[in-house]
Amino acid sequence: MSDVTTDNDVEEAAIVRAAMVRELRDQRAIRSESLAAAFTSVPRHLFTPGEPLKVAYAVDATPIVKTDGNGLTLSSVSAPHLQATMLEAAAVEPGMRVLEVGSGGYNAALLAELVGDNGRVTTVDIDPDIVERAGTFLHEAGYDHVHVVLADAEQGVPMAAPFDRIIVTAGSWDIPPAWIEQLADDGRIVVPLRLKGTTRWIAFGRDSGGGLVSRSYGLCVFVPFQGAGSHTExxxxxxxxxxxxxxxxxxxxxxxxxxxxxxxxxxxxxxxxxxxxxxxxxxxxxxxxxxxxxxxxxxxxxxxxxxxxxxxxxxxxxxxxxxxxxxxxxxxxxxxxxxxxxxxxxxxxxxxxxxxxxxxxxxxxxxYCWRGAASIQYIPKPATPPAPSAGVIAKRHGTVVITWP
Ligand SMILES: C[S@@+](CC[C@H](N)C(=O)[O-])C[C@H]1O[C@@H](n2cnc3c(N)ncnc32)[C@H](O)[C@@H]1O
Missing domain, CATH: 3.30.310 (TATA-Binding Protein)
Known part of the structure; x- marks a missing residue:
């Protein structure tokens, strides 16, 4: 079990954690030294109580935290491989102000390591149980300085804005206007966006027209975004x-x-x-x-x-x-x-x-048989909607345009 209490247990957890980091490096999910250091520092098992160490530190394991009455997963601790991939895409640097949408504690702790003492991490979750759990685990792991907020992230977290990075960890059907408003001028949003029944994490930067343009993207699966921005497929x-x-x-x-x-x-x-x-x-x-x-x-x-x-x-x-x-x-x-x-x-x-x-x-x-061949643009409420085509996807607050240059 991951009820690590003795010195031997702590040592064993460190060994399993180091193996996880090596595997993530081999898979090229971790590419930077700063991220390797963060993954090496944060004791993931403290955020997955009840799981054996080999599950807590398995690169593809996604321990489930909460399900609804029909067995739909509402909250989970995301897999290290996906967390590493999205954090590399986010390019988080020391001193940055970061918003994490969807809490659990572990990813916020990684972010706290990446931004260092001069940065600030805010993590927001819609579910009071998850907020309480994340706050407790962050405290136990020594990350009291992470700001844990209970709110529907559809409105962002205005009191902590602006953010240099917004990292969304729930499958979102759209990009709420508040996220773009609360993003710093040269900021980046990494969001699992639902497109035509499938989900891609997309690392967006701002474009010159007030919208967002992709820098990288990849396949992912996430629990659904709830609250005002929820959407039934x-x-x-x-x-x-x-x-x-x-x-x-x-x-x-x-x-x-x-x-x-x-x-x-x-x-x-x-x-x-x-x-x-x-x-x-x-x-x-x-x-x-x-x-x-x-x-x-x-x-x-x-x-x-x-x-x-x-x-x-x-x-x-x-x-x-x-x-x-x-x-x-x-x-x-x-x-x-x-x-x-x-x-x-x-x-x-x-x-x-x-x-x-x-x-x-x-x-x-x-x-187009190579990774990242598509360019994905998000245009908030376009005055003149782009001509309809298969790559133009109308959302509630804007339009996604996917082109293959
Ligand atoms: C995959 S879990 C987050 C995992 C976490 N980031 C970690 O460290 O592994 C997704 C979370 O998003 C939260 N969520 C869903 N919709 C939300 C919303 N509208 N506002 C804030 N949180 C939301 C869920 O309650 C759930 O806890």
Missing amino acids: RTVTIDVGVVLRLDDEDLKVDAEALRRALHLPRIERWSGAVFDMPDELALFLLTNAPNMALLYSGQEAVDQELLASSTLKGVPVLLDGDSFAYRAARENDDMSSGYESGVYAHGPAAENVATRYVELLRQWADK
């Missing part, structure tokens, strides 16, 4: 355990026609192009064709051979009335990754929808 059930997730309220989906298509024999078409980096490819697909959604299925539909296993974790699907196509992959030694992309398509227009999808797969492999 649109889902459409096609069959038992087969669901579409989409951002687009206007996209017309004929669920019954798609269910019939699902039970027709599928066709498969192969692109001759490499399959690699599924997260990057998914973002490209979702933002380069209208009528794209994410298709999810449970194990049962896969066992019945209705859908391929790529749908278990969600895969971009191109919808066309009574037909649909989704991404497939197969081993191919001629490809640099060892895999080739392709599609499975169902329905009366399967051939047509598969052809369009394959064209997108080839385009991505040809021009």
